[in-house]
Amino acid sequence: MKPELNNLLHSLKQSIIQGQVDEAGPLARKALASGLEALQVIEKACVPAIEEVGRLWEAGDYFLPELIAGAEAMKAAMTVLQEALKSAGQSLKSAGRVIIGTVEGDIHDIGKNLVASMLRASGFEVIDLGADVKIDKFVDMAERERADIIALSALLTTTMLNQKKVVDLLVSRGLRDKIKVMVGGAPVTEKFAREIGADGYGESAVQAVSVARSLMSGRGGSHG
Amino acid sequence: MTRVGLKLLAGKRTIRVQVSSGQKLSRTLLQVGLPLKLYCQGRGICGRCLVEIKSGRMPEETEAEKKMRLERRLPSHFRLACQLRLDQPLTVRIPEDLLLLPEIKNLTAKFSGQVQSALSDFKPMVKKYVLRFSAEDLSVEKRLLSAIKSSLGLKELASASAVLPGLRSRGLLTGQATAVIYDDRILLNLEPGRTDDRVFGLALDLGTTTVSARLLDLSNGKILASASAANLQAAFGADLISRVGLATGQPGHLKKLRLAALKSISNLTEVLVREAAIKPRWIYAVCLAGNAVMNHLFLNKPVDSLGRAPFKPVFMSHDPVLASSVQLRVNPRAMVFISPNLGGFVGGDISAGLIYTGLLNRTGNYLYLDLGTNGEIVLKRGRKIMVASTAAGPAFEGSGISCGQPAVAGAIEYARWSDGRFEYRTIGQLKPSGLCGSGLLGVLAGSLKAGLLQSSGRIAAGRSEIAVAPGLALSQLDIRKLQLALAAIKSGMRLLLRSAGMDWAELDGIYLAGVFGSSVDPGQCISVGLLPPLPRRKIIFAGNASLAGAELMLMSGEARKAVARLPVLVQPVSLAAMKDFQSEFLKALSLGRSYWREKDA
Numbered sequence: 001m002k003p004e005l006n007n008l009l010h011s012l013k014q015s016i017i018q019g020q021v022d023e024a025g026p027l028a029r030k031a032l033a034s035g036l037e038a039l040q041v042i043e044k045a046c047v048p049a050i051e052e053v054g055r056l057w058e059a060g061d062y063f064l065p066e067l068i069a070g071a072e073a074m075k076a077a078m079t080v081l082q083e084a085l086k087s088a089g090q091s092l093k094s095a096g097r098v099i100i101g102t103v104e105g106d107i108h109d110i111g112k113n114l115v116a117s118m119l120r121a122s123g124f125e126v127i128d129l130g131a132d133v134k135i136d137k138f139v140d141m142a143e144r145e146r147a148d149i150i151a152l153s154a155l156l157t158t159t160m161l162n163q164k165k166v167v168d169l170l171v172s173r174g175l176r177d178k179i180k181v182m183v184g185g186a187p188v189t190e191k192f193a194r195e196i197g198a199d200g201y202g203e204s205a206v207q208a209v210s211v212a213r214s215l216m217s218g219r220g221g222s223h224g
Numbered sequence: 225m226t227r228v229g230l231k232l233l234a235g236k237r238t239i240r241v242q243v244s245s246g247q248k249l250s251r252t253l254l255q256v257g258l259p260l261k262l263y264c265q266g267r268g269i270c271g272r273c274l275v276e277i278k279s280g281r282m283p284e285e286t287e288a289e290k291k292m293r294l295e296r297r298l299p300s301h302f303r304l305a306c307q308l309r310l311d312q313p314l315t316v317r318i319p320e321d322l323l324l325l326p327e328i329k330n331l332t333a334k335f336s337g338q339v340q341s342a343l344s345d346f347k348p349m350v351k352k353y354v355l356r357f358s359a360e361d362l363s364v365e366k367r368l369l370s371a372i373k374s375s376l377g378l379k380e381l382a383s384a385s386a387v388l389p390g391l392r393s394r395g396l397l398t399g400q401a402t403a404v405i406y407d408d409r410i411l412l413n414l415e416p417g418r419t420d421d422r423v424f425g426l427a428l429d430l431g432t433t434t435v436s437a438r439l440l441d442l443s444n445g446k447i448l449a450s451a452s453a454a455n456l457q458a459a460f461g462a463d464l465i466s467r468v469g470l471a472t473g474q475p476g477h478l479k480k481l482r483l484a485a486l487k488s489i490s491n492l493t494e495v496l497v498r499e500a501a502i503k504p505r506w507i508y509a510v511c512l513a514g515n516a517v518m519n520h521l522f523l524n525k526p527v528d529s530l531g532r533a534p535f536k537p538v539f540m541s542h543d544p545v546l547a548s549s550v551q552l553r554v555n556p557r558a559m560v561f562i563s564p565n566l567g568g569f570v571g572g573d574i575s576a577g578l579i580y581t582g583l584l585n586r587t588g589n590y591l592y593l594d595l596g597t598n599g600e601i602v603l604k605r606g607r608k609i610m611v612a613s614t615a616a617g618p619a620f621e622g623s624g625i626s627c628g629q630p631a632v633a634g635a636i637e638y639a640r641w642s643d644g645r646f647e648y649r650t651i652g653q654l655k656p657s658g659l660c661g662s663g664l665l666g667v668l669a670g671s672l673k674a675g676l677l678q679s680s681g682r683i684a685a686g687r688s689e690i691a692v693a694p695g696l697a698l699s700q701l702d703i704r705k706l707q708l709a710l711a712a713i714k715s716g717m718r719l720l721l722r723s724a725g726m727d728w729a730e731l732d733g734i735y736l737a738g739v740f741g742s743s744v745d746p747g748q749c750i751s752v753g754l755l756p757p758l759p760r761r762k763i764i765f766a767g768n769a770s771l772a773g774a775e776l777m778l779m780s781g782e783a784r785k786a787v788a789r790l791p792v793l794v795q796p797v798s799l800a801a802m803k804d805f806q807s808e809f810l811k812a813l814s815l816g817r818s819y820w821r822e823k824d825a
Contacts, residue, residue: 060700065810105532107800158469158531
């Protein structure tokens, strides 16, 4: 590959890592204009970039603002690249379809928004139902949209019991083996996730991505 | 109108004034800045505002004065300030304990040029009046009430619960007896003989973690003793929400929590009455300031709705209740006043604190912040009052921080960076065992100054932690938790200001109540970014404002009236529902002054 193209991919990768939301889109467009294939740009710049953002988070270098900026920059680049794929009659294979929301009685959704952004940045299709979402709405939407995963956020010890109610409703509707459930939120623990019969628990938005991936591949109900 | 010259002796002060002839002495004293505690509101019946005429021609005695003087066998130069009309030059000595000089720390005086007393009147919640009754007066409740009403000149009077059936021997009451009256309108009890020196009040701050109490002599407003202890409810869950979860749909559990709170209160009461050498049954007034969950539990109200959005309390204001109905171990006929809730997470602790600061009566724009597990924020803009709460978490109470601890002996309460290391001071001058909120704030400020910490919250390259004292260091995770707590409060303040269309620079002052004691340095609050960079004199530490507010309500009718009006005056704001909540929160995660540089409005 020509050094200019390499430099361009490098710049795009850096713009995502550094969360430069306004630059990632134009850089992706420039890469396409220079003759690079959309798939190639995604594989060589975007995917490694978002992985690096996750690594920096895990290492403690990055905190929420950097993480969300990285995810936003990724989204800006991917919007450009996916359009290009679409007009070429191609499409990116979805990593999985996720219904996400904060459970009923809970209005805080920053954590849930972060998880949604990271999942999107990592190739998942995410349907965000927002905050204070009724139990049956999660199940109805998951069934209608043929979702692979329901991701539930709860921030209070009083509302986290609603995560269990979603699992129970899936069981009573006979959907439990078709749809995986992952849970998270400040008071939620891995132990709680196991007790209520959820399939996975993530401590952070970055962990949520690897949990979602393992749920998609393993389908064996691993935790964490 | 003729003027008369007056010489007033009060303590070490001597004041000379010219007043219009015919004016009452109590009125003159108010005008010259020596307001009196007028126990019976100047009706000439309690006989407490006795002053001594040192020289001058004595004005004529009123009937009330004469009666009082003869009863007590006092010489004729002792007069009632509320009755004495001035028509001759006089020299008068005013006993110092008659003066309405609030023992409550006068916060408002800290604002330059705006000295104003927090205690604006002396009208204790419960008062005792010594009266004479005939056998006929004591025959039926109705007659008793009308006898008391007419001798005290009250507009209305009812019994909290019939007083006469509870009295063992009515014979003892004929002749002199003491009426115990709430707010000059409700008869609580009748005691044989003269007992008007035995009327006490209990101020209570029922907190999630700590219960604080103060005992006051309601006959003169003196503080007798204070104490605090852990809330025994902690055995059922450390945080508020876990207790709500426990009591939700479980009346049995609610009862357990209620009993635990009552036990904490009765333990404290025992300590206080022992220290003051009084009897619990002499306590006739209780003022409770507690967050919404605490006052719901106290009154045996379901808390289910407080555990989920939109966090609606069952009640905002609650009528005062008799001590017997809530099983408080004071006089069963004592009255319990409950500081009202202003919202689900803005409870009676906040309404009491607001009353304490007196900021409702001041012109200008003020923020009131109560920092505990939840950060409650009140914004007063002109006449408008907005309240909001933020989920700050317990980091500044030392919880969840590897080297954190509550503000108890051994905690580093102050720290600053100096000459390449941290200088610190511990509570009780002990060997440091951890850091409490103010200490943590000092370390953050020092670390930013020393370059040990970036404004992003990342510990500088080459370091894994911030060492403060031997064995005490902040980890990267600790810093993150503190950032989250700070961001919740900072963004909350900013969003509340924004929803009022204001910038922080328009603030005339910020009151800070709650976990940060007086050991916190306003400069550190600013350099960390917790507070906007206002001039330091505009940042006021109010300490345990809810206990002080409860105390004020025990003594001041104006305070009780003002607090009762609060629930209808305030406008609750849901920060989480605001569209820029997330972006503001993320911005507020940055440490240092930069967050407040960007201007609003």
